[in-house]
Amino acid sequence: MFSHSYEPGSTFKPVTAATLIEEGAATPGSVVSAKSRERFPNGANIGDAFSHPQYDYTLAGALIDSSNVALSKFGSKVSPRTRYDYLKKFGVGTPTAVGFPEEVSGGVRDPKTWDNQTLYTTTFGQAFTVTPIQVASAYQTLANGGEHIDLSLIESCTDRDGVEHTTDAEKERVVSEGTASQVRRMLENVAVQGGLANTVKVPGYRIGIKTGTAQVANGKGGYKSGVYYTSILGVAPIEDPQYVVMITMEEPTEDYLVGSNRARSAEGAHSGAEDLPRRPVVQADGGAPPQVRRMTRRTPCRYWSSS
Numbered sequence: 001m002f003s004h005s006y007e008p009g010s011t012f013k014p015v016t017a018a019t020l021i022e023e024g025a026a027t028p029g030s031v032v033s034a035k036s037r038e039r040f041p042n043g044a045n046i047g048d049a050f051s052h053p054q055y056d057y058t059l060a061g062a063l064i065d066s067s068n069v070a071l072s073k074f075g076s077k078v079s080p081r082t083r084y085d086y087l088k089k090f091g092v093g094t095p096t097a098v099g100f101p102e103e104v105s106g107g108v109r110d111p112k113t114w115d116n117q118t119l120y121t122t123t124f125g126q127a128f129t130v131t132p133i134q135v136a137s138a139y140q141t142l143a144n145g146g147e148h149i150d151l152s153l154i155e156s157c158t159d160r161d162g163v164e165h166t167t168d169a170e171k172e173r174v175v176s177e178g179t180a181s182q183v184r185r186m187l188e189n190v191a192v193q194g195g196l197a198n199t200v201k202v203p204g205y206r207i208g209i210k211t212g213t214a215q216v217a218n219g220k221g222g223y224k225s226g227v228y229y230t231s232i233l234g235v236a237p238i239e240d241p242q243y244v245v246m247i248t249m250e251e252p253t254e255d256y257l258v259g260s261n262r263a264r265s266a267e268g269a270h271s272g273a274e275d276l277p278r279r280p281v282v283q284a285d286g287g288a289p290p291q292v293r294r295m296t297r298r299t300p301c302r303y304w305s306s307s
Helices: 009-022 059-065 068-075 080-089 118-124 132-143 177-193 256-270
Strands: 031-034 037-039 045-047 055-058 147-149 156-158 164-166 171-173 208-217 223-236 243-250
Touching (some): 009 068, 009 080, 009 223, 031 068, 045 068, 059 068, 132 223
Antiparallel strands (some): 037 045, 156 164, 208 223, 223 243
């Protein structure tokens, strides 16, 4: 969690969405047209994980289908320097406050050095590196209303006299509470409308998720063929976040998360909801599923778990 860095892939797409919303460059309902593979004006070639015709993607829909092409077009609405600055704000390249032995920091190169491909791949989690704990910390920031709270492995301890001592975590505003709320609602739509909807649902609770399947670098400037680092992030309950959970799988033998996007799009094409994978509708405020139970713990969402 602390000593291994990798390219996070699609799990960092919500950071791109937060950047766009915070800068006023897009809303969850903003639209771009995207095919499953496109050649961009500067010569870069970007492709999605599944084949599809040209779709009119909302920003929310691009997260649900995890479209690299759509995220590249959305990300182009702000400057490379702005995207770089937000990656840094969300913790890329900065060790956590935990002080774990041999912790690595990951990193992102200065945008002045980005080539034609990197200009777009940084919008969907490639061409920079993070540790799993940094990814969890980025989601913690969104869960905490846009405020980063230093991570801690220990919530509190009690001395021999029975006095409890809690950790003194520093806080820093990264994006506004409104931006964080909108991104969380989009994560909820991924959980409700995405290919893993039936797998991840928790009866009575509203949750948000994002999956990621990152290619593994080969050390020679390219990627290993057919080898991935797969992960899924969850935030719950989405209307009053208390927990961020991360599950990672390093080089799994089968990639179910990429397949889930393909399955969801095929399902939408034949279920009578033909436009759902192309322009999913963000649920209106107050549109929570019935029988919602609220967790009552109200301390800041500061902790994560993995397996």
